[in-house]
Amino acid sequence: MEESPCNLLSVKIIQIKNLQKADLFHQSSCYVSLFLPTASFQKFQTQAIKDCKHPQWNETFCFRIQPCVKNVLEMTVHDDSNYFKAGHLLTVLFDVSKIQLGEIICLTFPLDPKIQEELDVEFRLESLPIPPERIVTNGVLVSPEISCLEVQMSERKTKKKSTDRNLIFTVPGSYEETQNRSLASGLHPANPVVFHYIKYKESALEIESKSCAAGSNACSPPPPKPPPMSLPPSGLGSHGAAEQSTSAELALDNVMKLTVNVKDWPNDLDVRLGYDLCVEEQMFIQKRKKIVAAALKKCLHLETDLQEPEVPVVAIMATGGGARAFTALHGHLFALQKQNLLDCFTYITGSSGSTWTLSNLYENANWSHQELSREIAEARKNVIKCKLSLLSLKNLEEYSRALEQRQKEGLKTFVTDIWGLFIDKAFGSGKCNSTLSGQKRALTQGQNPLPIYMVLNTRDKYSLEEFKEWMEFTPFETGVIKYGAYIRSEDFGSKFFMGRMMKKIPESKICFMKGIWSNVFSYNLLDSSHACDTCGENIWHKRTWDSVTDIEANPLQPPRPHELNTRLIVPDCKSTQLLRKVITERITTSKIYNFLKGFQLHNGYLDNKNFALWKDTVLATFPNELTATSENLSLTDTAAYIDTSYPPLMRPERKVDVILHLNYSTGSQTAPLEEASRYFLKQGIPFPRIDLSNLKERDLKECYVFEDAKSSRAPIVVFFPLVNDTFRKYKAPGVQRSPSEMKYGEVDVTGPHSPYAIQHLQYTAENFDKLVELTSYNIQNNKYLILQALQRATERKKWQKR
CATH class of the missing domain: 2.60.40.150 (C2 domain)
Structure with a gap:
């Protein structure tokens, strides 16, 4: 909670010099509009002046502003006579924090240097004799009174x-x-x-x-x-x-x-603003560390007990991959349990298909301490059954009733809801009666790793290369990592305003969450062009995007660190804007009420080190366009960008030391890890530098270990690609197959005719068993590499303690 004074900003639109023509024969019919969304919901405008090359207005507009908020004034020059310029010629974005309190300054904004077109504006900033406002902020988001x-x-x-x-x-x-x-x-x-x-x-x-x-009488006038x-x-x-x-x-x-x-209205927020871990997760970690310490002592054969600061944080990172991920994750977890390693893990993250496995497992409050063979048998029954029956008239009617119930509860319904219902019947119980917050039962004593589910928040009119925000779901909280803003998991889907819950809506069942977490149908054409050819994405972006140029009204005075550059935006013609809309259209994103609605950006949000780690969008320096202004969140599968669930583990507050990367992606087995490495290094997030471009897919081994020797903050990554290497000749570590058993080692996991391709939702019983046995074997055969990573992480923690 902070107290912030209010100031009065006066903006005087003086004139435009050398205004460009509307066309070859006519001068523009010009006026200037002003919009400061952090101060007013109303747009103001000057009078229109027709057929004038040097229009003068000298009109003044006043705004009451908060100096702690990032106030960006939009000054738009309009010309109603120019059809091809979409009603306006250009927009100047000006950061008001450039104006000092008590200052009166006249600035000239260069609009077109070729014809010396310029906009003259006078600014004045003065304090208001009213009580200061009490705001709530985490240094990035601001909640006003x-x-x-x-x-x-x-x-x-x-x-x-x-x-x-x-x-x-x-x-x-x-x-x-x-x-x-x-x-x-x-x-x-x-x-x-x-x-x-x-x-x-x-x-x-x-x-x-x-x-x-x-x-009323119809004949009589109204x-x-x-x-x-x-x-x-x-x-x-x-x-x-x-x-x-x-x-x-x-x-x-x-x-x-x-x-x-x-x-x-009370200042208490229902949105938690903070980058630290929530109290429930901190309590869970304290309990989990005791279990992890005991497991590490046993598997590493330590003579003494590990003290709390010496216990490394170890995580499992599972990718998506449809039924392949669902099946293979069962095999990996089963092997970790058999090798007494499962209790060494504090977190387990998943996206897309791996979330189906986690959702099922966490219905059992003690799953990691019970024999997983029962869960594998249930998964086997679900994978081998025919999925066409799930589209019968009876099931479709059941889906329809479920959607009608969601609408009655106040939730929006989308195609992804039907997809979630289908997944739950295809790979789960089909009862659809559990919730994400209900998984807290599996964490009360720290008895299982904490599950974290990943999605991306997207934006219309942008590709994922241009705009994406990592969003995490745990049984405790749901939040957008970049903003440090979280709500209770049971409140996800409710309506919020300025951080206050305005309307409580019943929590979505886990079946609908599966549809959100594995929404792989939301590519747009611009995403697809980037996936096929990076250069192609850049070409389409350049051809369909408005021209944005940095301009400074006072170039002799360089901007301070928290100040944004003054920008000139010139829109493209209407036909190009229409093309942009077509190639960026996403039809199947899950639209969820935005719990960040109404928040404003702090004046120093760009200097916040936590925000800086994740500011990988072209809109990072356009605060009027960021998520807080959106009515809904548009959620999609992380595989649409990078098939990974790493980001929650890379939060500095979680201090993860070892990550077991279980890869199930389609296509290249090394690409997701390499892309994640490049992404984190670009963001300045400690991560090992990984380049496997010299390795051919057919030459991949079962396990690789990567460590950044220069940085103890970077996690040790133990990478398990989905490959069939020594399993061809060995049915168990050190036990060769007989000639009659060689056929059981033939498991095609990545070939063009693989039965485990992403589009296959049904396997034969034999193929299911082979994939579970393969993934289980790969863990058992490389247990020594996992133990080496755990030993190394434990030594690092002891060194850090000393």
Whole structure:
């Protein structure tokens, strides 16, 4: 919680010099609009001046701003006569933090150096004599104070009778936005109309009345429409009063009275702002470390017990891969259990197909301490059964009823919901009665590793190369890593505003979460072009994207670290914009209510070291375009970018020392690890430098160990590609196959005719058994490499302690 004063920003649009022509024969019909979304929901504009090469306005606009918020003013030059420029010529994005308190400065923005086109603007920043605002921030996101406005309707004591009418109440930018009230004669609702809005933002209550049409004479002309009534921001108690009550009479027929009450809304947030681990996870780690310490002592044959600072954090990282990942992960976990290694792990992460396995396992609160053969037998039964019966009319009707129930609960429904129901019936119990938060039962005593599920938050009009945000799900919390913002898992899908939960919606069942976590159907054409050819993606991006140029009105004064460069955006023609929309369209993303809605970016968010680790989007320096402005989250499978679930393990707070990489991806077995290595090194996140480009797929071994000898902060990676190497000749470590058993070693996991291809959702019993045996064997045959990594990590922890 911080206190932040309010300032008044005055912007005077003076003139444009040497304005470009609309076409060869006509001068532009020009006006300038101003939009500062962190201060007002309203767009302001100057008067339009026609046929003028040097239009002058000298019009001033005022905004009340918070200096701790990143305020970026959008000044757009419009020309309604130019059809091919989409209604405006260009936009200047100006970081208001460049203006110092008490300063009056006139800046000239170069719009087109070729013709010396320039925009002259005067800025003035002064303090406001009102109490400072109490904000909540983690250095990246800012939650301002919220006011609650209540409008109570009542009848005045008058002989005149009220008529039927419909009242429309609007507070722009509020959570409720617009509400309707239909009032019958002599009857008025007892419950007030309620709005929640940012206390210090320019908001106004607008009231419009419409007479009801029922019972009116069709031949008679409609009564004149009464003018709307507006209560200005000063009437909403937005100047710092702790609580204010005002009343106003609606001037329609002098029978209706409206009483407006404004009070502060509590500052307690339902969104946790912080990059540290939640309390529940910290408590889990304390319990889990005791189990890990005992397991390490046993498997490493240590003479003394490990002290808490000496216990390394070890994790399993599983990729996606459909039914192949679902099956192979069972085999890997079974081998780790048989080798008494499963208790050495604190975390296990998954994406896409591997989440199907984890979801099933964590329905058993003690799964890692019970024989996994029962779970494997159940998985075998599900994999070999025919999936076509799941699309029968009876099942389709069941899916339809489930979607109708979700709609009744207030949730949106998408194709991914049907996909999740299908997956649950195909590879799970099909009962769809468990939840993610219900998996806490499997963590109460630290008896199992903590599961973490991964997805990407995407954005319309952008490829994944241009915009993506890593999002993690645990039984405790769900959050977007970049912003350090988390909510309880049971609250995922509920409606939030400025960090407060406004409407609780029942938690989604795990079957629907499976559809979200394995949504592999959301590629757009721009993603596909990047996947096929990196150069191709860049060409399409350049051909369909608006021109963005850094300009500085005062180049002699370099920007300070937290200041954004002034940018000039020139839109492309309408046909190119339409093409951009087509190639970036995603039809099947899961749209979930955005729990970050309304948050503002802190003025120093770019300097925050936690945000800097994950700012890998072209919009990182465009705060008005980041996720907090979106109505929904658009979630897709991580495989659409990199088939990995590494990011939660790379959070510095988790301090992961060893990662067991279990790879099930389609195509190249080494590409996901190499791409992850390049990505983390680019982001400045400690990770071993990995280059396996010299290795051919057919020459891959069962296990590789990578370590950055220069950095103890980088995890040791034990990499298990999905290959069939020595298993061809050995049925168990050191036990060769007889000539009659050689056929059981022929397991084609990566060939073009492999029965384990990504599109295959059904295996024969023999193929299922072979894949489980292969993955189990690969772990057992390379146990010594895993132990070496654990030994090395334990030594590093002891050295760090000393």
